Amino acid sequence: MSIQDNFRLAMRSYIYSVSVLSNKDNFGNCNAITVSSVTSISMEPPSLLVCINKDSKIHDRLQIDSDFCINLLTKDQETISNVCSSEAMHDQRFNDPRWNIESVPYLTNAQANIFCKVDKLISYHTHSIVIAHVTKSTSKDKINTLTYVDGSYA
Numbered sequence: 001m002s003i004q005d006n007f008r009l010a011m012r013s014y015i016y017s018v019s020v021l022s023n024k025d026n027f028g029n030c031n032a033i034t035v036s037s038v039t040s041i042s043m044e045p046p047s048l049l050v051c052i053n054k055d056s057k058i059h060d061r062l063q064i065d066s067d068f069c070i071n072l073l074t075k076d077q078e079t080i081s082n083v084c085s086s087e088a089m090h091d092q093r094f095n096d097p098r099w100n101i102e103s104v105p106y107l108t109n110a111q112a113n114i115f116c117k118v119d120k121l122i123s124y125h126t127h128s129i130v131i132a133h134v135t136k137s138t139s140k141d142k143i144n145t146l147t148y149v150d151g152s153y154a
């Protein structure tokens, strides 16, 4: 097997938390994408990174100083994860009534909402690493996070 095949297999055995990154672009359009690559960087300043494929529709809509929200999903939000990771269901991404889209779109029933402002964009081959300042964060007391391992929800 190739290095890539072996690497893919190794990465499939990680247990990921599933989030949806959402934003509103300069044209007022809401965008959302399912992501598992969210990692905190530091507390001073409060910051995180997320890796975004350059082929995704949201990629060019993540500009320096623009706002987005990381919505950490709960176990009963598998459908939202599927909708936000399927090209075929692109027009259904904001159908769920739990979206608040007044300003930066966010899921009102998420496990956590982490509001961010893009600080740096680092291009790396197929992906951009988005580094962001955390501007506000809320989370539910009872942990019920949606996880993903070996290509399935766990």
Ligand SMILES: Cc1cc2nc3c(=O)[nH]c(=O)nc-3n(C[C@H](O)[C@H](O)[C@H](O)COP(=O)(O)O)c2cc1C
Pocket (backbone or CB within 6 Å): 018, 032, 033, 034, 035, 036, 037, 038, 051, 052, 053, 055, 056, 057, 058, 081, 084, 085, 086, 087, 090, 148
């Ligand atoms: C569990 C899961 C995690 C994902 N994590 C990422 C990620 O971290 N970064 C990324 O660019 N795509 C990730 N994807 C793939 C995108 O969600 C998917 O390609 C999406 O359809 C791209 O958005 P678009 O259809 O609007 O272009 C993930 C998909 C799933 C199911």
